[in-house]
Amino acid sequence: MLGSEFDPAEAVISGLLAPEMIAKPRFEGDFRFSPSAIGSAASHVALWRKSIAENRNLTILENDAILAPRYQETIEELTARHPSFDFIQWGWNWDSKFHAQILGGFGLVECHFVQDQIRLNIDHFQKLSTPRILLKLVHSWGINCYTISPKGAQKLIDSALPMTTAIIDRSDVGLKYFPSTLDGVMNRSYLGIEAFACWPPLSIVENDQTRSSIERTT
Numbered sequence: 001m002l003g004s005e006f007d008p009a010e011a012v013i014s015g016l017l018a019p020e021m022i023a024k025p026r027f028e029g030d031f032r033f034s035p036s037a038i039g040s041a042a043s044h045v046a047l048w049r050k051s052i053a054e055n056r057n058l059t060i061l062e063n064d065a066i067l068a069p070r071y072q073e074t075i076e077e078l079t080a081r082h083p084s085f086d087f088i089q090w091g092w093n094w095d096s097k098f099h100a101q102i103l104g105g106f107g108l109v110e111c112h113f114v115q116d117q118i119r120l121n122i123d124h125f126q127k128l129s130t131p132r133i134l135l136k137l138v139h140s141w142g143i144n145c146y147t148i149s150p151k152g153a154q155k156l157i158d159s160a161l162p163m164t165t166a167i168i169d170r171s172d173v174g175l176k177y178f179p180s181t182l183d184g185v186m187n188r189s190y191l192g193i194e195a196f197a198c199w200p201p202l203s204i205v206e207n208d209q210t211r212s213s214i215e216r217t218t
Helices: 008-013 035-054 071-081 115-120 151-161 182-186
Strands: 057-063 086-090 098-102 107-111 133-139 145-148 168-172 175-177 195-199
Touching: 035 057, 035 151, 035 175, 057 175, 071 086, 071 098, 071 133, 071 168, 098 115, 151 182
Parallel strands: 086 195
Antiparallel strands: 057 145, 086 145, 098 107, 098 133, 133 195, 168 175
């Protein structure tokens, strides 16, 4: 199950985690991946490897994803329109900034959301049937629902693994941080692959941090 705990030593052996990540204890304030974050990452990466082994696109949903109407038909339509895609994000977290390119890469958009309003309008979202488009993904948080292609899976494995907490410098969007989750690590890769985000999203999450054991730094 996505989000299950995973032994850090097994993560190193499998190539998921860099050895230095378990070389010393995890102290408060010391940036390391929690067992839950490693378990979640392991579940995602196992499905990336499945996409490669079976040579087919996979749509991956976390268990808290809330989907819009006609999501399956929309995914089929948009992936067919962009056959060279590597990664398409159908939803993201609403408590942090989201960055994408518009007008064929001519302009950069930075979006800020009011997460409480999203939570109050879940019923409306589940009835919202509106045309969707794909934007070039630049930076985001949250991987609750996405489609990955075999070549995209290989590119992410090559560029994002093994996971380390080396600082991510995304000065292009005014961000520098130490990642503590897979979605943070993936932000190293988006500009170098055919990564897209759906607008409006097809998936939302309540993103209740009080019930989450996966730590994230912003």
